[in-house]
Amino acid sequence: MTYYVRAPGTCGEFIQGAIDGQSFLVTCPINRYSYALSQVTHPLPHYYCSLQPKASKACRLVKDTLSIANQDSTSIYVRSDIIQGKGMASSSADIAVAAMATALSLNITLTPKELEIICLSVEPTDASFYPGITQFDYINGSICNFMGMCPPLKILIFDEGGIVDTVSFNKQRDLFQKIQEKEPIIKEALELFTKGLESHDITLIGQAATLSAFANQRILYKPNLYEFHDIGNTFQSVGTIIAHSGTIMGLLFPNDHNAVEDCRRYIEKKLPTLQYIDTVETTNEGLTYIKR
Numbered sequence: 001m002t003y004y005v006r007a008p009g010t011c012g013e014f015i016q017g018a019i020d021g022q023s024f025l026v027t028c029p030i031n032r033y034s035y036a037l038s039q040v041t042h043p044l045p046h047y048y049c050s051l052q053p054k055a056s057k058a059c060r061l062v063k064d065t066l067s068i069a070n071q072d073s074t075s076i077y078v079r080s081d082i083i084q085g086k087g088m089a090s091s092s093a094d095i096a097v098a099a100m101a102t103a104l105s106l107n108i109t110l111t112p113k114e115l116e117i118i119c120l121s122v123e124p125t126d127a128s129f130y131p132g133i134t135q136f137d138y139i140n141g142s143i144c145n146f147m148g149m150c151p152p153l154k155i156l157i158f159d160e161g162g163i164v165d166t167v168s169f170n171k172q173r174d175l176f177q178k179i180q181e182k183e184p185i186i187k188e189a190l191e192l193f194t195k196g197l198e199s200h201d202i203t204l205i206g207q208a209a210t211l212s213a214f215a216n217q218r219i220l221y222k223p224n225l226y227e228f229h230d231i232g233n234t235f236q237s238v239g240t241i242i243a244h245s246g247t248i249m250g251l252l253f254p255n256d257h258n259a260v261e262d263c264r265r266y267i268e269k270k271l272p273t274l275q276y277i278d279t280v281e282t283t284n285e286g287l288t289y290i291k292r
Contacts (some may be wrong), residue, residue, distance in 0.1 A: 003038040003104040005097045005289040007129045009082035010089040011155045011250045011280060012243030014133070014205065015193060015212040017186030018179045025138050026147065026193060028241060029128035030155065030280040034080040034093035036101035037292075054091055054122050055098035061118050062102040062110070076101050083277065085163035087246015089126035095119050096129040096287055104289060115287070116141050124170050131286035133197060135190075139170065148197040150282045151205070152255035156264055157277040160222055160247045169245045175219070182215040189215075206239020206252045213242040213249070224271050225249060231270060235263035248277060255281060
């Protein structure tokens with residue numbers, strides 16, 4: 001039996017920081033995905049690829065956990081719609097789908113918590129494989145709180161360029177000190193975001209994301225952030241979101257907003273050093289799978 005598994009990527013994070021010494025992020029899952037097929041017995045078309053090292057490690061961890069020695073990990077194939085190295089959780093999604101596809105091929109269904117443990121064993125990870133919006137300790141997994149379902153949002157994504165390696169980024173010697181310095185702003189952002197989810201008020205959600213984005217400038221500076229945000233205001237964006245350890249920035253809009261394309265063209269004209277990446281929507285589905 002072949003299983004088809006998919007997990008969403010993210011547009012950075014709604015919030016990332018620390019409160020009372022506890023690091024966390026708030027997920028922003030989007031409708032761009034990594035996919036895995038289990039028990040593939042014939043070569044797939046060229047747009048599929050064999051496992052990358054991180055996904056391959058996740059497969060081995062699953063087999064080690066289940067005490068399985070003989071299963072051939074090459075029967076798991078992964079492909080992705082998510083751009084790598086930009087802060088869109090491409091590695092997290094690849095790892096999650098590879099792990100789940102491996103388990104399913106062994107007639108085991110991993111719980112989200114088991115999936116979380118495997119992902120964190122590979123690298124600091126996002127938690128977009130959980131349904132809805134999650135407050136998550138991306139380093140140790142010591143906090144994992146379901147916050148609610150995200151109201152529909154459209155996100156216009158641009159990239160400042162370059163690539164950030166998440167593992168190296170999180171090993172910076174003075175990183176946690178810088179994170180702690182922005183704690184008052186992160187507390188305010190989390191309170192606003194929680195109220196926004198409870199009331200389905202996308203304006204509060206956008207304000208929270210913007211606060212966290214601006215507070216991150218001392219950690220990973222984005223030269224175009226403020227002008228990008230101002231342009232968004234001109235086109236009635238509800239807020240700005242970033243990859244806190246990546247290179248992308250996004251403008252948050254109501255899902256039915258009719259000026260997103262106009263905004264895209266204006267940014268391309270006014271900020272030519274930015275590269276348009278995609279226009280996406282938020283999703284609440286988490287990791288899913290079906291039998292094929």
